[in-house]
Amino acid sequence: MRLPRPLRVVLPVLAVAVLAAVPSGAAAADPPYRAVVRALSPQERADMTPSVWRRGCPVGFARLRHVSVPFVGFDGRVRRGAIVVHDAVARDVVEVFRALYRARFPIRRMQPIQRYGGDDYASIEADNTSAFNCRAATGSGRWSQHAYGRAIDLNPLENPYVSGGTTSHRGSVRYLDRRARPGVIVEGGVVTRAFDARGWEWGGRWSGTIDYQHFSADGG
Incomplete structure (x- = not known):
């Protein structure tokens, strides 16, 4: 058995960080966990404007990072x-997804929301895990925590936004029953433990409207 390489962090001028570790308890064939954090490229900034970012957004490009x-995946x-x-x-995001990777918690897909033209509904329909999007909170005129890049929606079809006991996404209907299944976030599971740490x-703990997919660094 090969010994894991020591943790390695590289932080050059544009805040690029590389973290590597052999996952504990992962499948033998799984490659080591390696996360890369970097500043947004000029092309990414162009792709995000104006559908995902525009003047007047509460956070500028300089404070955003591509992780x-x-x-x-669901196929293992x-x-x-x-x-x-x-x-x-x-850093929080890197460590949360490290915990999910080690536990082999399945994720459908994970793409910056500009792939969906900033359309949150389309991203959810694709069961896409996403974070930054300069938009208002659902049903509100105030900024969502996504507009600050401080919130993540994880496996949104398996973990729906529920209002009045219903969901607006057909693919989420069977997940109104919150039994533990692949990709479903449950209280005390690996996902809630990783974010709680x-x-x-977690929006799954809200009263009234419940947002099972939603985790926020600042609440709301």
């Missing part, structure tokens, strides 16, 4: 995904 991580195969978050929570709030 790339490996994840285990390792893939690589990316989300955009605020630089202040990038970093002080993030």
Whole structure:
């Protein structure tokens, strides 16, 4: 058995961080966990404007980071995904997805929301895990925590936004029954434990309207 390489962190000028570790308890064939955190490229900034970011958004491009991580898909195969978050929570995000990778918690897909033209509904329909999107909170005129890059929606079809006991996504209807199944977030499971360890709030604990997919560093 090969010994794991020591943790390696690289932080050059544009806040690029590389973290590597052999996952404990993962499948023997799984590659080591390697997360990359970097500033947004000029092309990414252009792709995000104006559908995902525009003048007047509560956070500027300079404070946003592209976070790339490996994840285990629903078919058990390792893939690589990316989300955009605020630089202040990038380390939290790396560690949360490290915990999910080690536990082989399945994720459908993970792409920055500009792939869906900033359309939250389309991203949910694709069961896409996403973070930054300069938009108002659902049913509100105030900024969502997604507009600050401080919130993540994880496996949104398996973990629906529920209002009045219903969901607006047909693919989520069977997940109104919150039995533990692949990709479903449950109280005390690996996902809630990972976010709780970093002080993030889970929308699955809200009263009234419940948002099972939603985790926020600042609440709301």
